[in-house]
Amino acid sequence: STVHAHRSALIHSLGDPAKLGIENSYQYFDDGLLVIEDGRIAAVGEAEKLLPGLPAAAQVTEHKDSLLCPGFIDTHIHYPQTGMIAAYGEQLLDWLNNYTFPTEQHFQDKEHAAGVxxxxxxxxxxxxxxTALVFGTVHPESVDAFFEAAEQRDLRMIAGKVMMDRNAPDYLTDTPESSYKESKALIERWHGKGRLHYAVTPRFAPTSTGEQLAVAGQLLGEYPDLYMHTHLSENKKEIEWVKELFPERSGYLDVYDHYELLGERSVLAHGVHLSDCECERLAETDSAIAFCPTSNLFLGSGLFNLPKMEAHNIKVGLGTDVGAGTSFSILQTLNEAYKLMQLQQEKLNPFKSLYLATLGGAQALKLDDKIGNFSIGKEADFVVLDYNATPLMSYRMAQAKELEERLFVLMTLGDDRTISETFAMGRSVHQR
Ligand code: GUN
Ligand code: FE
Incomplete structure:
Protein backbone atom coordinates (compact mmCIF):
# COMPACT_ATOMS: atom_id res chain seq x y z
CA SER A 1 0.00 0.00 0.00
CA THR A 2 1.14 3.55 -0.70
CA VAL A 3 1.14 6.33 1.88
CA HIS A 4 1.11 9.94 0.75
CA ALA A 5 0.93 12.88 3.15
CA HIS A 6 0.12 16.55 2.53
CA ARG A 7 1.54 19.20 4.88
CA SER A 8 -0.37 22.49 4.97
CA ALA A 9 -2.73 24.60 7.02
CA LEU A 10 -5.78 22.40 7.05
CA ILE A 11 -9.47 22.73 7.98
CA HIS A 12 -12.49 20.46 7.91
CA SER A 13 -16.03 20.57 9.19
CA LEU A 14 -17.23 18.34 12.05
CA GLY A 15 -20.92 19.23 11.86
CA ASP A 16 -23.50 21.99 11.52
CA PRO A 17 -22.50 25.10 13.52
CA ALA A 18 -26.24 25.67 14.09
CA LYS A 19 -26.27 22.43 16.10
CA LEU A 20 -22.76 22.16 17.56
CA GLY A 21 -21.93 25.83 18.03
CA ILE A 22 -19.30 27.45 15.85
CA GLU A 23 -16.26 26.48 17.94
CA ASN A 24 -17.15 22.77 17.95
CA SER A 25 -18.11 22.67 14.28
CA TYR A 26 -14.64 22.43 12.75
CA GLN A 27 -11.07 21.29 13.25
CA TYR A 28 -8.13 23.45 12.14
CA PHE A 29 -4.38 22.82 12.10
CA ASP A 30 -2.08 25.71 11.30
CA ASP A 31 0.71 23.26 10.42
CA GLY A 32 -1.34 20.18 9.61
CA LEU A 33 -0.79 16.84 7.98
CA LEU A 34 -3.31 14.83 5.97
CA VAL A 35 -2.16 11.22 5.63
CA ILE A 36 -3.63 9.18 2.80
CA GLU A 37 -3.37 5.44 2.33
CA ASP A 38 -4.84 3.75 -0.74
CA GLY A 39 -6.95 6.79 -1.58
CA ARG A 40 -8.48 7.10 1.90
CA ILE A 41 -7.86 9.29 4.92
CA ALA A 42 -5.47 7.45 7.26
CA ALA A 43 -4.79 10.28 9.70
CA VAL A 44 -5.23 14.02 10.17
CA GLY A 45 -3.58 16.23 12.76
CA GLU A 46 -0.58 18.35 13.60
CA ALA A 47 2.37 17.71 11.30
CA GLU A 48 4.90 17.54 14.12
CA LYS A 49 2.95 14.81 15.88
CA LEU A 50 2.20 12.71 12.81
CA LEU A 51 5.43 12.96 10.79
CA PRO A 52 7.53 10.68 13.03
CA GLY A 53 4.98 7.86 12.68
CA LEU A 54 4.93 7.84 8.86
CA PRO A 55 6.46 4.83 7.09
CA ALA A 56 9.94 5.55 5.69
CA ALA A 57 8.69 5.23 2.12
CA ALA A 58 5.86 7.78 2.58
CA GLN A 59 5.94 10.80 0.29
CA VAL A 60 5.27 14.17 1.90
CA THR A 61 4.06 17.09 -0.24
CA GLU A 62 4.22 20.58 1.28
CA HIS A 63 1.73 23.28 0.30
CA LYS A 64 2.96 26.76 1.27
CA ASP A 65 0.58 29.70 1.93
CA SER A 66 -2.35 27.39 1.34
CA LEU A 67 -5.39 26.02 3.09
CA LEU A 68 -6.33 22.41 2.48
CA CYS A 69 -10.00 21.42 2.85
CA PRO A 70 -12.41 18.68 1.71
CA GLY A 71 -13.58 18.82 -1.91
CA PHE A 72 -16.68 20.91 -2.54
CA ILE A 73 -20.06 19.27 -3.07
CA ASP A 74 -22.55 20.69 -5.56
CA THR A 75 -26.02 19.33 -4.76
CA HIS A 76 -27.74 20.64 -7.91
CA ILE A 77 -26.33 21.28 -11.38
CA HIS A 78 -27.28 20.62 -15.03
CA TYR A 79 -24.33 19.45 -17.13
CA PRO A 80 -26.16 19.93 -20.48
CA GLN A 81 -26.57 23.63 -19.65
CA THR A 82 -22.81 24.29 -19.56
CA GLY A 83 -22.93 25.95 -22.97
CA MET A 84 -25.85 28.26 -22.15
CA ILE A 85 -24.63 29.73 -18.85
CA ALA A 86 -25.49 33.46 -18.72
CA ALA A 87 -28.39 33.26 -21.20
CA TYR A 88 -30.05 36.51 -20.22
CA GLY A 89 -33.24 38.48 -20.08
CA GLU A 90 -35.83 36.03 -18.74
CA GLN A 91 -37.27 34.52 -15.59
CA LEU A 92 -37.74 30.77 -15.12
CA LEU A 93 -40.53 29.67 -17.48
CA ASP A 94 -39.49 31.82 -20.46
CA TRP A 95 -35.84 31.03 -19.82
CA LEU A 96 -36.67 27.31 -20.08
CA ASN A 97 -38.61 27.71 -23.33
CA ASN A 98 -36.30 30.20 -25.03
CA TYR A 99 -32.87 28.87 -24.06
CA THR A 100 -32.90 25.63 -22.09
CA PHE A 101 -35.03 23.32 -24.19
CA PRO A 102 -33.32 24.17 -27.51
CA THR A 103 -29.91 23.60 -25.87
CA GLU A 104 -30.91 20.24 -24.40
CA GLN A 105 -32.13 18.98 -27.77
CA HIS A 106 -28.56 18.32 -28.93
CA PHE A 107 -27.89 15.69 -26.26
CA GLN A 108 -29.57 12.94 -28.24
CA ASP A 109 -26.19 12.88 -30.00
CA LYS A 110 -23.88 10.84 -27.77
CA GLU A 111 -20.71 12.41 -29.16
CA HIS A 112 -21.99 15.90 -28.47
CA ALA A 113 -22.95 14.79 -24.96
CA ALA A 114 -19.51 13.25 -24.36
CA GLY A 115 -17.77 16.47 -25.41
CA VAL A 116 -19.86 18.58 -23.03
CA THR A 131 -18.93 15.45 -6.09
CA ALA A 132 -22.14 16.68 -7.73
CA LEU A 133 -25.79 15.73 -8.15
CA VAL A 134 -26.29 16.24 -11.86
CA PHE A 135 -29.22 16.59 -14.26
CA GLY A 136 -28.84 14.99 -17.70
CA THR A 137 -31.39 15.55 -20.45
CA VAL A 138 -34.34 13.36 -21.45
CA HIS A 139 -31.96 11.35 -23.68
CA PRO A 140 -30.41 8.24 -22.05
CA GLU A 141 -27.31 8.91 -24.21
CA SER A 142 -26.69 12.05 -22.15
CA VAL A 143 -26.44 9.98 -18.97
CA ASP A 144 -24.27 7.26 -20.51
CA ALA A 145 -21.88 9.95 -21.75
CA PHE A 146 -21.78 11.63 -18.35
CA PHE A 147 -21.19 8.45 -16.34
CA GLU A 148 -18.51 7.24 -18.77
CA ALA A 149 -16.63 10.51 -18.30
CA ALA A 150 -17.04 10.43 -14.49
CA GLU A 151 -15.97 6.79 -14.30
CA GLN A 152 -12.84 7.54 -16.30
CA ARG A 153 -11.82 10.13 -13.69
CA ASP A 154 -12.97 7.96 -10.75
CA LEU A 155 -15.20 10.70 -9.31
CA ARG A 156 -18.10 10.21 -6.89
CA MET A 157 -21.04 11.46 -8.93
CA ILE A 158 -24.83 11.14 -8.98
CA ALA A 159 -26.85 11.67 -12.17
CA GLY A 160 -30.01 10.70 -13.97
CA LYS A 161 -32.07 10.97 -17.13
CA VAL A 162 -34.74 13.67 -17.12
CA MET A 163 -38.32 12.40 -17.14
CA MET A 164 -40.61 14.83 -18.97
CA ASP A 165 -43.84 13.82 -20.72
CA ARG A 166 -45.73 17.13 -21.16
CA ASN A 167 -45.42 20.91 -21.46
CA ALA A 168 -42.13 20.68 -23.37
CA PRO A 169 -41.31 20.48 -27.08
CA ASP A 170 -41.97 17.09 -28.75
CA TYR A 171 -38.26 16.64 -29.38
CA LEU A 172 -37.65 16.62 -25.61
CA THR A 173 -40.49 14.51 -24.25
CA ASP A 174 -40.67 10.85 -23.30
CA THR A 175 -43.67 8.86 -22.06
CA PRO A 176 -44.36 7.14 -18.75
CA GLU A 177 -43.50 3.80 -20.41
CA SER A 178 -40.32 4.91 -22.22
CA SER A 179 -39.06 6.84 -19.19
CA TYR A 180 -39.54 3.73 -17.07
CA LYS A 181 -37.66 1.47 -19.47
CA GLU A 182 -34.84 3.92 -20.18
CA SER A 183 -34.35 4.84 -16.51
CA LYS A 184 -34.35 1.16 -15.54
CA ALA A 185 -31.69 0.32 -18.13
CA LEU A 186 -29.50 3.19 -16.89
CA ILE A 187 -29.97 2.10 -13.26
CA GLU A 188 -28.93 -1.46 -14.13
CA ARG A 189 -25.89 -0.16 -16.02
CA TRP A 190 -24.63 2.52 -13.62
CA HIS A 191 -26.18 2.55 -10.14
CA GLY A 192 -23.55 1.44 -7.62
CA LYS A 193 -20.86 0.96 -10.27
CA GLY A 194 -17.58 2.23 -8.74
CA ARG A 195 -18.31 5.65 -7.26
CA LEU A 196 -21.47 6.29 -9.30
CA HIS A 197 -25.11 6.54 -8.19
CA TYR A 198 -28.35 6.98 -10.11
CA ALA A 199 -30.99 9.66 -9.45
CA VAL A 200 -34.57 9.26 -10.70
CA THR A 201 -35.02 12.72 -12.22
CA PRO A 202 -38.50 14.06 -13.05
CA ARG A 203 -37.65 17.62 -14.25
CA PHE A 204 -40.36 19.32 -12.15
CA ALA A 205 -44.09 18.85 -11.56
CA PRO A 206 -45.25 20.93 -14.58
CA THR A 207 -43.46 18.72 -17.12
CA SER A 208 -44.69 15.35 -15.83
CA THR A 209 -48.17 13.83 -15.80
CA GLY A 210 -49.33 12.12 -12.63
CA GLU A 211 -48.86 8.87 -14.52
CA GLN A 212 -45.16 9.61 -15.04
CA LEU A 213 -44.61 10.74 -11.44
CA ALA A 214 -46.15 7.40 -10.37
CA VAL A 215 -43.55 5.66 -12.54
CA ALA A 216 -40.80 7.64 -10.80
CA GLY A 217 -42.14 6.46 -7.44
CA GLN A 218 -42.29 2.89 -8.71
CA LEU A 219 -38.62 2.98 -9.79
CA LEU A 220 -37.59 4.31 -6.36
CA GLY A 221 -39.31 1.30 -4.79
CA GLU A 222 -37.61 -1.22 -7.07
CA TYR A 223 -33.95 -0.50 -6.27
CA PRO A 224 -32.17 0.29 -2.99
CA ASP A 225 -30.47 3.63 -2.38
CA LEU A 226 -31.65 5.39 -5.53
CA TYR A 227 -31.74 9.17 -5.40
CA MET A 228 -34.67 11.37 -6.41
CA HIS A 229 -33.72 14.72 -7.94
CA THR A 230 -36.11 17.45 -9.03
CA HIS A 231 -37.04 21.15 -8.67
CA LEU A 232 -39.45 22.63 -6.11
CA SER A 233 -41.07 26.04 -5.56
CA GLU A 234 -38.48 28.12 -7.35
CA ASN A 235 -40.65 30.79 -8.95
CA LYS A 236 -44.11 32.22 -8.12
CA LYS A 237 -45.59 31.71 -11.61
CA GLU A 238 -44.29 28.13 -11.58
CA ILE A 239 -46.07 27.50 -8.25
CA GLU A 240 -49.36 28.89 -9.62
CA TRP A 241 -48.99 26.67 -12.67
CA VAL A 242 -48.52 23.57 -10.50
CA LYS A 243 -51.73 24.46 -8.63
CA GLU A 244 -53.58 24.60 -11.98
CA LEU A 245 -52.10 21.34 -13.22
CA PHE A 246 -52.67 19.43 -9.95
CA PRO A 247 -55.80 21.04 -8.43
CA GLU A 248 -56.46 17.92 -6.35
CA ARG A 249 -53.18 18.33 -4.41
CA SER A 250 -52.78 20.71 -1.48
CA GLY A 251 -49.65 22.34 -2.91
CA TYR A 252 -46.44 21.89 -4.87
CA LEU A 253 -44.64 19.62 -2.40
CA ASP A 254 -47.80 17.53 -1.95
CA VAL A 255 -47.60 16.57 -5.65
CA TYR A 256 -44.23 14.87 -5.04
CA ASP A 257 -45.38 13.52 -1.68
CA HIS A 258 -48.48 11.94 -3.23
CA TYR A 259 -46.37 9.98 -5.72
CA GLU A 260 -43.98 8.87 -2.95
CA LEU A 261 -41.02 10.83 -4.19
CA LEU A 262 -39.83 12.17 -0.83
CA GLY A 263 -37.24 10.52 1.39
CA GLU A 264 -33.71 10.51 2.74
CA ARG A 265 -32.17 10.41 -0.76
CA SER A 266 -34.54 12.99 -2.27
CA VAL A 267 -33.01 16.33 -3.22
CA LEU A 268 -35.26 19.17 -4.30
CA ALA A 269 -33.64 22.23 -5.82
CA HIS A 270 -34.60 25.74 -4.64
CA GLY A 271 -37.55 25.67 -2.20
CA VAL A 272 -37.54 29.47 -2.26
CA HIS A 273 -41.26 29.83 -1.51
CA LEU A 274 -42.30 27.16 1.01
CA SER A 275 -45.11 27.14 3.58
CA ASP A 276 -44.48 26.03 7.17
CA CYS A 277 -46.45 22.84 6.45
CA GLU A 278 -44.19 22.07 3.49
CA CYS A 279 -41.10 22.66 5.63
CA GLU A 280 -42.45 20.28 8.26
CA ARG A 281 -43.08 17.62 5.64
CA LEU A 282 -39.58 17.98 4.16
CA ALA A 283 -38.13 17.47 7.65
CA GLU A 284 -40.42 14.52 8.43
CA THR A 285 -39.42 12.71 5.25
CA ASP A 286 -35.72 13.64 5.71
CA SER A 287 -35.68 15.17 2.20
CA ALA A 288 -33.00 17.75 1.35
CA ILE A 289 -33.11 21.16 -0.30
CA ALA A 290 -30.41 22.43 -2.67
CA PHE A 291 -29.82 26.14 -2.00
CA CYS A 292 -28.87 27.81 -5.29
CA PRO A 293 -28.15 31.50 -4.64
CA THR A 294 -26.56 32.54 -7.95
CA SER A 295 -29.47 30.99 -9.85
CA ASN A 296 -32.15 32.47 -7.59
CA LEU A 297 -30.64 35.92 -8.09
CA PHE A 298 -29.97 35.52 -11.83
CA LEU A 299 -33.53 34.35 -12.61
CA GLY A 300 -35.04 36.74 -10.04
CA SER A 301 -36.70 33.79 -8.30
CA GLY A 302 -36.50 35.11 -4.75
CA LEU A 303 -34.51 35.03 -1.51
CA PHE A 304 -34.02 31.58 0.03
CA ASN A 305 -34.70 31.50 3.78
CA LEU A 306 -31.85 29.46 5.27
CA PRO A 307 -32.67 30.21 8.93
CA LYS A 308 -36.21 28.90 8.34
CA MET A 309 -34.76 25.63 7.01
CA GLU A 310 -32.48 25.43 10.07
CA ALA A 311 -35.43 26.04 12.38
CA HIS A 312 -37.29 23.16 10.72
CA ASN A 313 -34.23 20.90 10.79
CA ILE A 314 -34.24 20.43 7.00
CA LYS A 315 -31.04 19.17 5.37
CA VAL A 316 -29.58 21.83 3.04
CA GLY A 317 -26.76 21.57 0.51
CA LEU A 318 -25.39 24.19 -1.88
CA GLY A 319 -26.14 24.07 -5.60
CA THR A 320 -24.67 26.13 -8.40
CA ASP A 321 -27.63 25.25 -10.68
CA VAL A 322 -25.54 25.98 -13.78
CA GLY A 323 -26.81 27.10 -16.38
CA ALA A 324 -29.37 29.24 -14.44
CA GLY A 325 -26.58 29.66 -11.90
CA THR A 326 -23.83 31.97 -13.07
CA SER A 327 -20.74 30.19 -11.73
CA PHE A 328 -19.31 26.71 -11.32
CA SER A 329 -17.48 27.98 -8.25
CA ILE A 330 -18.81 26.99 -4.84
CA LEU A 331 -16.73 29.87 -3.43
CA GLN A 332 -18.58 32.35 -5.67
CA THR A 333 -21.84 30.61 -4.74
CA LEU A 334 -21.04 31.31 -1.06
CA ASN A 335 -20.22 34.92 -1.91
CA GLU A 336 -23.71 35.34 -3.38
CA ALA A 337 -25.29 33.35 -0.52
CA TYR A 338 -23.82 35.81 1.96
CA LYS A 339 -25.25 38.80 0.09
CA LEU A 340 -28.62 37.14 -0.36
CA MET A 341 -28.81 36.64 3.40
CA GLN A 342 -27.71 40.22 4.05
CA LEU A 343 -30.75 41.33 2.03
CA GLN A 344 -32.84 39.45 4.62
CA GLN A 345 -30.99 40.95 7.63
CA GLU A 346 -29.27 37.58 8.23
CA LYS A 347 -25.57 36.71 8.48
CA LEU A 348 -23.81 33.70 6.99
CA ASN A 349 -20.91 32.69 9.22
CA PRO A 350 -17.85 31.43 7.28
CA PHE A 351 -17.76 28.21 9.32
CA LYS A 352 -21.39 27.59 8.36
CA SER A 353 -20.37 28.24 4.76
CA LEU A 354 -17.54 25.70 5.05
CA TYR A 355 -20.06 23.18 6.42
CA LEU A 356 -22.59 23.84 3.61
CA ALA A 357 -19.91 23.48 0.94
CA THR A 358 -18.55 20.18 2.28
CA LEU A 359 -20.03 18.04 5.09
CA GLY A 360 -23.51 19.61 4.86
CA GLY A 361 -23.60 18.74 1.16
CA ALA A 362 -22.46 15.21 1.93
CA GLN A 363 -25.23 14.84 4.53
CA ALA A 364 -27.82 16.22 2.10
CA LEU A 365 -26.69 13.52 -0.35
CA LYS A 366 -26.47 10.78 2.33
CA LEU A 367 -22.80 10.36 1.44
CA ASP A 368 -21.34 11.53 4.75
CA ASP A 369 -20.10 8.02 5.49
CA LYS A 370 -17.81 8.41 2.43
CA ILE A 371 -16.99 12.09 1.85
CA GLY A 372 -17.44 15.59 3.31
CA ASN A 373 -14.64 15.79 5.86
CA PHE A 374 -11.34 14.19 6.91
CA SER A 375 -12.70 11.44 9.19
CA ILE A 376 -10.48 8.35 9.12
CA GLY A 377 -11.46 5.96 6.35
CA LYS A 378 -13.28 8.49 4.19
CA GLU A 379 -12.31 8.97 0.54
CA ALA A 380 -9.50 11.48 0.08
CA ASP A 381 -11.29 14.06 -2.11
CA PHE A 382 -9.80 17.44 -1.21
CA VAL A 383 -8.65 20.80 -2.52
CA VAL A 384 -5.75 23.16 -1.98
CA LEU A 385 -6.80 26.80 -1.65
CA ASP A 386 -4.09 29.35 -2.48
CA TYR A 387 -3.83 32.44 -0.24
CA ASN A 388 -1.75 34.05 -3.01
CA ALA A 389 -4.12 33.20 -5.87
CA THR A 390 -4.18 36.79 -7.13
CA PRO A 391 -2.32 39.98 -6.18
CA LEU A 392 -5.47 41.27 -4.48
CA MET A 393 -6.06 38.03 -2.54
CA SER A 394 -2.43 38.06 -1.45
CA TYR A 395 -2.57 41.70 -0.30
CA ARG A 396 -5.90 41.16 1.45
CA MET A 397 -4.54 38.07 3.25
CA ALA A 398 -1.57 40.11 4.48
CA GLN A 399 -4.14 42.14 6.45
CA ALA A 400 -6.14 39.10 7.60
CA LYS A 401 -4.42 36.98 10.21
CA GLU A 402 -7.42 35.40 11.94
CA LEU A 403 -8.75 32.13 10.51
CA GLU A 404 -12.37 33.29 10.41
CA GLU A 405 -11.49 36.41 8.44
CA ARG A 406 -9.23 34.45 6.07
CA LEU A 407 -12.01 31.96 5.40
CA PHE A 408 -14.49 34.73 4.73
CA VAL A 409 -12.12 36.49 2.33
CA LEU A 410 -11.50 33.19 0.47
CA MET A 411 -15.26 32.72 0.13
CA THR A 412 -15.87 36.28 -1.04
CA LEU A 413 -12.96 36.96 -3.40
CA GLY A 414 -12.30 33.31 -4.26
CA ASP A 415 -13.12 31.50 -7.51
CA ASP A 416 -11.41 29.01 -9.84
CA ARG A 417 -8.11 30.90 -9.49
CA THR A 418 -8.11 30.10 -5.77
CA ILE A 419 -8.01 26.35 -6.40
CA SER A 420 -4.36 25.47 -6.96
CA GLU A 421 -4.94 21.70 -6.93
CA THR A 422 -7.81 19.22 -6.67
CA PHE A 423 -7.51 15.59 -5.51
CA ALA A 424 -9.90 12.65 -5.90
CA MET A 425 -9.21 9.39 -3.99
CA GLY A 426 -5.83 10.92 -3.17
CA ARG A 427 -4.89 11.39 -6.84
CA SER A 428 -4.25 14.82 -8.31
CA VAL A 429 -7.02 15.49 -10.85
CA HIS A 430 -6.46 19.20 -11.47
CA GLN A 431 -3.49 21.53 -11.21
CA ARG A 432 -3.96 25.23 -11.89
N1 GUN B 1 -37.10 24.04 -13.35
C1 GUN B 1 -37.32 23.09 -14.28
N2 GUN B 1 -36.25 22.92 -15.07
C2 GUN B 1 -35.32 23.78 -14.62
C3 GUN B 1 -33.98 24.07 -15.03
O1 GUN B 1 -33.43 23.49 -15.98
N3 GUN B 1 -33.33 25.02 -14.32
C4 GUN B 1 -33.91 25.68 -13.27
N4 GUN B 1 -33.22 26.59 -12.61
N5 GUN B 1 -35.16 25.44 -12.87
C5 GUN B 1 -35.85 24.49 -13.54
FE1 FE C 1 -31.95 23.44 -11.81
Missing part, protein backbone atom coordinates in the same frame (compact mmCIF):
# COMPACT_ATOMS: atom_id res chain seq x y z
CA UNK A 117 -19.49 16.04 -20.19
CA UNK A 118 -15.72 16.33 -20.49
CA UNK A 119 -15.76 20.14 -20.46
CA UNK A 120 -18.19 20.06 -17.53
CA UNK A 121 -16.10 17.71 -15.35
CA UNK A 122 -12.94 19.68 -16.12
CA UNK A 123 -14.74 22.83 -15.01
CA UNK A 124 -16.01 21.21 -11.78
CA UNK A 125 -12.49 20.10 -10.84
CA UNK A 126 -10.99 23.49 -11.78
CA UNK A 127 -13.39 24.93 -9.22
CA UNK A 128 -12.64 22.37 -6.51
CA UNK A 129 -15.92 20.47 -6.79
CA UNK A 130 -15.34 16.73 -6.43
Missing amino acids: ADIFLTELLRNGTT
